[in-house]
Amino acid sequence: MASNSPAHEGTDVQETPTAGAWGEWNPTEDSARPPRGKHRVFKQRGGLARSSTVLGVGVIAAVGAGGIATAQDRPQVSISMPSIPDLIGGDSAKGADGADTAATKAAADAQNAGVPQQADAQGQADAGEALRSRILQQAESQQDATDAQARAEAERIAREAAAQEARTQKEAADKEAEAVRAAAEKAAADQAAAEKTAADAAAAKTKAEAAPAPASAAKSAGGWFLPTSAYTLTSRYGAAGSMWSSGHHTGLDFAAPTGTPVKAVGGGKIISAGWSGAYGYRIVLQLDDGTEIWYCHLSSMSVTSGAVGAGETIGRVGATGNVTGAHLHLEVRKGGSTMDPMAWLNGKGLSV
Template sequence: MASNSPAPEGIELQEAPTAGAWGEWNPTEDSARPPRGKHRVVKQRGGLARSSTVLGVGVIAAVGASGIATAQDRPQVAISMPSLPDFGLGGAGGQHAEAEGSGAGAEAAAKPTGIIAQQTAGHTDAGATLVGRILQQAESQESAADSQARAQAERAAQEAAAAQAKAQREAAQKEADDARAAAEKEAKEAAEAKVEQERIAKLAGSYSLPTSAYTLTSHYGDAGSMWSSGHHTGLDFAAPTGTPAKAVAGGTITSAGWSGAYGYRIVLELEDGTEIWYCHLSSMSVTSGSVGAGETIGRVGATGNVTGPHLHLEVRKGGSTMDPLAWLESKGLSV
């Protein structure tokens, strides 16, 4: 039976004998035509030697013919080809599969395709794993950033709360200190006022107004040409002539007599050395010795440099004059 398989390129095969008449076939120089193309048989000098290529081709052709004859006697077997993904092989891969569509050829053709699929699946799994790791790392970094931001916000809130609490404590402490200071000041002033009242009450029994039924006409420090110093050095109590002049406190009379512009004058020295001058008197009842507070020592008059009857009262200490009104009030007297 003639073979239906195509002969290799460059080799022309003769028709093989039938199976019953098969015998040893020894191709000779006359029975084997020279191959076309680049593969040519080189004739050996011995005459009987043949090219190994020619012999190999003859053996392959014979075996192929026998195999084809045997295959035609066997029942056909359906071959199931798996569906393979297209990896860019195009028509060349399909043509190769059709050319190799029987038996071991189909199985051999499927193997490279499976390897490629496995490699592609491996690359896909590796890529998915890498993407997963990148996403996990990004999520971890984002979570860390969120945690840091929350921690910073909580720390800022705590610091703000602490600062506010501190400010409130300081404000409350300051308010308490101010209230305590005010209370202490008020208590101190009240205590001082009480002491002063007690002192004035005590002095009120020890001190007395210099006269009665009077009117204040000239005050300490008033300016005018009537006074030689240019200003008034005492306090004038205008009263009718003969009105009693009294000792303002217990003391000693150190001087009594005529004193020029002062007229008749009595000088009363107190225990602390303060001098009280009674001037313009119409008469003097006591001219020396000790006297008590409220004791009459003379009478109001108009002697000396005057414009009318009045008592000119001066308060001196250490040779200097002071305001008689303020001094009398300091002794608890209401002038």
């Protein structure tokens, strides 16, 4: 019989009458109250078909609701519904086609599971490829930077080497130019000195030749000449001293500037001309009577052989041989013996 206690909210409990009192109870549409909230439905014998139908409808509704909830997030997949006996009866409820139904369910589950797995694998592959591309780009950028730095360093080293080479070449060129300039200056100085010496000698010669002959140098009636002009007598014949090998002076010295002309005292011929030891450069003039006139310490010789006339220039005053300065050493020899040149000249009418 029905309970007199109040009904709990959300749950209606019905008591099943005993078989002895009521027999088998099977509520009808008129005697059953509409269920409210959650209800517990007892399994009835003989009502398998209706219960299976109700359960199948519930499963379809649940699956449809789940599909609608996730339709926006997951790709569309096919849904395979298992048969009602497979859901409620287990292995004992399977019919002849139970194996096919289980295979169909397994294939659907595998297909449903494979779709998101394939999508996840494709996404992971795309992300890996993007990461690989970024790594390669970074590596290429770093390699380009390294290559650019290496090229810049090589260019810097090349520029420094070229600059050093240019400096070395410039220094070498400067040294060579300095050496050439110094050599040119020395050559110019030497040439100037030589030209000055030649000019001084020419000026002295011109002056000596242009100077008026002293009265003592005038030609006598017999045609005799003094050996040189513009002179100063320094050492006379017979003067004693250690400077001479014989112990005394054997001639007469006429001191005069180098280059002063030396003349023949009379007509005759040159019998000897050349180097003569302590006498230096010497010319021997032999007169017509056999007297020899020696001209010693000459700087140059104008006539070295042959006949000469009285007053003819035969050489120039110098300082060759054993001397202490420029002068003409004049000796007069006859028969191999020396005589006083001043006395001999005075005997020819020449005043020395």
